[in-house]
Amino acid sequence: MPLHTLHNPLHDALQRVSNATTVGELSRLHREAFAPASYASSGVPAGLTPLINQLHDRLIIQTIRCCLAEMKAAGMGDPPVPYAFLLFGSGGRREQSLASDQDNGMVYRLPPEASQREQEEIAAYFRRFGQLVVTKLSEVGYPPCQGNVLASNSRWNRSLQDWDTMFREWNETPTWENIRYLLVTGDGRLLLGDDQLFARWKADYHQLLADNPPLIARCVSNTLRHRVPLGLFGRIITEVNGKFRGGIHLKNGLYLPYVNCVRLWSLANGITATGTLERIDAIRSMHLWEEELCETVQRHFHRIADLRLLAATQWQDDLYESSSYLQLAKLPRETIGMVRQAMKVALYLQKITSRYEGDR
Amino acid sequence: MEPTLSQVASAVDATWVMVAAVLVIFMQAGFALLEAGSTRMKNAGHVAGKTILTFGICSLAFWALGFGFTFGTGNSFIGLSGFFFDGSEEQAAAAFQSLSYASIPAGIKFLFQLGFAGVSLAIAWGGFAERAKLSVYFVFGVLFTVLIYPVVGHWVWGGGWLGSLGMQDFAGSTVVHLQGAVAALAATILLKPRIGKYNRDGSSNLIPGHNQVYTVLGVIILWVGWFGFNAGSTLGSVSGFFGYVALTTNLAAAAGAVAALAISWIVMGKADIPSMLNGVLAALVAITASCAFVEPWAAVVIGAVAGIVTFYTAILFDRLGIDDPVYAFSVHGIAGIWGTLSTGLFATPELVEKVGIGAPGLFYGGGFHQLGVQALGLAGALVYVFAVSYGLLAIMKATMGLRVTEEEEVVGLDLSEHGTYGYPELLHHDSKVHREGGSASAYSAQSLT
Known part of the structure; x- marks a missing residue:
């Protein structure tokens, strides 16, 4: 099948998404554009990820707009203060696949003169708004993140001041869980809302890292937690049992080791980009890695x-769950060889990243 | 009257074999823990409890008929004397010529051999786990102890045709382990896989055991029990040979543990505890035939090979659609075959002379003769045990049925066969969560945050 016809479901959906006014319509668009069956017969063309992410963004934005309208219709009015809707995880990195869960949050600006009661009302609005968005996104086709990084969770939906307080707490008590939150936050991207507020939020985050160099060392063990399934003599270790027998967990075994290592180098060196490829561009321009490695x-x-x-x-x-597994037996020999090479590079990245751990 | 030196020697021998018999019978505790730990919580009381029931059944049936069929004087196919053994030396002298070489009391001989029959039967139950009806344990327990185990036992140890050919099976890789394993295989084929084991596309799901610590403890008990099993098979201690047999036994088990853990680590990327435990047992099964015939280095090789081969065959049988819940056929069958063949390769001339059975192995200039005898014995045992087990179980399946109903299997055999859970508090709590509807999902959502 020629490339342009395969792009069609995505292009069609991109054009139609702005006119969709109900969650039902958005859900149908999501299903039509991303159903694995649409790609089964001819395979997925190379380099489709940016287009897919463009569509994911628009679908999520349109869903949020539906929620804003619903809030208004329910008598809650418009958002009372400036806010920014944030994407984390693969959404934050613009690296979502066909199937993707939701990792999101919000930040809003409390007016300095607001009374206690006003502050509570504002928080109540965004709490309800966050819950509504998470529910509606589930209906559209984005299952909630298992780790609960969601706008419905008060940890990820709070005022700028509260975010700053939380940043300080993470620094003062760098438990394994807090370090996980810190790293999740590093992929935060503005999807919709006030860009000045977002810039301030992001600057606060990076200032925290810049002021506290030991934090990066604390991030290393979390960053390296995924094992690359490459065994003795370069044998790829596949699943032995179950439905995914003969497959590898592509997400944990290959994709995330790259993402995590590149993220740590970026956060350690003040790079604010969130996409892995853009981060490597920045690493290259700062001469952190050899050109060839980049x-x-x-x-x-x-x-x-x-x-x-x-x-x-x-x-x-x-x-x-299935979308994380790659069945190797169905792939040509060259592709398997490429996977093996990519795993070796992942192991090398993990090795050079472990240097950040220092002498703990 | 002062005891004579020969009486004292005889008493020392008898004491050791009595201790060995107790060790072998204590292996039932190992099997109970191993099997219960390797299966699910809802079946735990049943799986462990039936070990006691079936050892009871085995004891009665072996006393009445099995012992006579195995060791009684008869023809080269089966023993025909010594039924309803009265424990007297007179009956023993008249009926059990095959055991007359050991100068220990007949009651101890019986107890020791009963331990072996009990182990063989316990192995067979592995293939029935988590889905067979309780009544099957009564019926097949008797049939196995009377019609299956004694026949091959007689062939090799009771004065039968394989013993005459010089088949080397010192403590029973074939007689005890392979027989139990083949019966388990026949059962698991006839019973069909457990609910939820295989997906529609034929891929299999891992059904992990509910308590790995039980399984580990079971294996430690079996490892220690094996000193009774193998070293006790010298049927005496005065010569000191039992120490050598214990040495080779321990070396093989150690090699099996290390090799199996290493191979699982290499292949799966995770050092798998159940695979290591299977490796220990496979190594012990393999060294059982050859423990008295091989040098220590060969014991290490035999144990390591058993550990590695079993790891692969466990995966292979799983893929072939054979749901063997505790890997009975891989651990006791495949390793039983390897162990029985191994003595045809590694048996040394000096040890063969000392034991007085068969000829040296291929690697010691003995040529293919002993290997051929071992292979013939294996083929005979495999064909007989599989044909008879399969036939008997097929008849049982057609008449009384082998498997519990789907509902009984889902609810668990503790409740369906015995009316109470092995873990009452835990499972009642769980069922309450499900009954209350909706709270089950709330529970799981909570556990994620």
């Missing part, structure tokens, strides 16, 4: 992004 990592990362789309179409069961 080029190699980016080349592999492009292929991994394509493999993630392929993985989503292999299992034909529409389960979110």
